[in-house]
Amino acid sequence: MPRPIQPINVPLPILGHARYAAAGDIRGSSRPSGKGFTGDDILLFWTILDGARSISGERLILLQPRVKAATGREHLPRVEASLERLRGTDLMLNNNVMPCIKGWTREGSTWLIDIDRRVIALVEEALNAKAMASITPSAVRGLSSRYSMALFGRWAAWEASDYPSRDIDFRTTGGALPAYNVRVPLDRLPDVFGYYDMLRPSEIQRLLATASATCPLQRELYKAGFAVDTYLERDGIDQRVRGLDIWLSRITLDGGLGPLNARARHLGIASNAAREARDRNLIKSDRSDP
Known part of the structure; x- marks a missing residue:
């Protein structure tokens, strides 16, 4: 019998008020463009935030089986493309502008994702305030917009x-x-x-x-x-x-x-x-x- 898919826990301020914007084109920057940002990318970002609840430091270790279970994405190149769009997208909340993720690498089937300290602080504040919402992954797959x-x-x-x-x-x-x-x-x-x-x-x-x-x-x-x-x-x-x-x-x-x-x-x-x-x-x- 297959194990039930774990829900994704996301801070309420991000669910209720966050905006997403493609990063500006800055000369000399290696940051990609977040244009083409999708609903699937938001789902991956929520999955990253869920993992950040127990993060140590600013690097999240995220296993590909968890990514697949939460987002349905099995092919690694698609996950890589999504992470690049997240790296090129700013999260805007409460007058703060911060990258969704700062960077990423992959070791086999493990993703190593660097997260801005301000994003981690948002997760920590929501946890302390018990302001988290539980999202069922199967309910939001297919929301590609x-x-x-x-x-x-x-x-x-x-x-x-x-x-x-x-x-x-x-x-x-x-x-x-x-x-x-x-x-x-x-x-x-x-x-x-x-x-x-x-x-x-x-x-x-x-x-x-x-x-x-x-x-x-x-x-x-x-x-x-x-x-x-x-x-x-x-x-x-x-x-x-x-x-x-x-x-x-x-x-x-x-x-x-x-x-x-x-x-x-x-x-x-x-x-x-x-x-x-x-x-x-x-x-x-x-x-x-x-």
């Missing part, structure tokens, strides 16, 4: 009551399978999807609006057991994109009619939000009448 993986991480933080900033309109249902409605202004989208450089409106529509055939969110998160719908908010006058409405709910439950019930709750949040929007517009109209 960095935006899907970041949104999943936000969900895990929200379940632990680590919510977005006050200027993001946030509401949730209670119960065993909570659902969320988040109305995010354009300039705060990076807070929810974990990126740094601002996306153009066409990129937002292509990557983050589920009505677009090229948007990965709905397709990938469904496999992870979530229903997600996102809608562009546009200015009524010139139709410029001014934000995104996100509805997110869990759609799986062991046995019974859990998926149907959760989907109904998800759709209920959407209809309630639409009704509230209409009510707000009516109130605004009444106040504007002379």
Whole structure:
């Protein structure tokens, strides 16, 4: 009988608030570009953070069987490429900018990964504060988009009551399978999807609006057991994109009619939000009448 795969334990501040940015091109630097950063890379980074809970010094010894069990990556060249993207990607959190990893080498089937002391400190602080979330690896494999993986991480933080900033309109249902409605202004989208450089409106529509055939969110998160719908908010006058409405709910439950019930709750949040929007517009109209 196969042994169960160990969960990945990740600091809540990183799940809830971290952003990822490709490192700048600096003359004379041997650091690679983190462009092409993926959701699979984030999963490997979370696996590294899990291992850093018991690190001695700043070098993590990570066995390939653990990497394979957590990420599903079996071929060493793919792991090497992912580590290079992590080496070329900055983690941004609480005004700190630090490399996801400083460097790596491999000895046989063992990875030796050098981690910035500030990243280790984040893990230590989360451990001391008991601010860690347990992620089931099988639930997040297949979230190849960095935006899907970041949104999943936000969900895990929200379940632990680590919510977005006050200027993001946030509401949730209670119960065993909570659902969320988040109305995010354009300039705060990076807070929810974990990126740094601002996306153009066409990129937002292509990557983050589920009505677009090229948007990965709905397709990938469904496999992870979530229903997600996102809608562009546009200015009524010139139709410029001014934000995104996100509805997110869990759609799986062991046995019974859990998926149907959760989907109904998800759709209920959407209809309630639409009704509230209409009510707000009516109130605004009444106040504007002379």
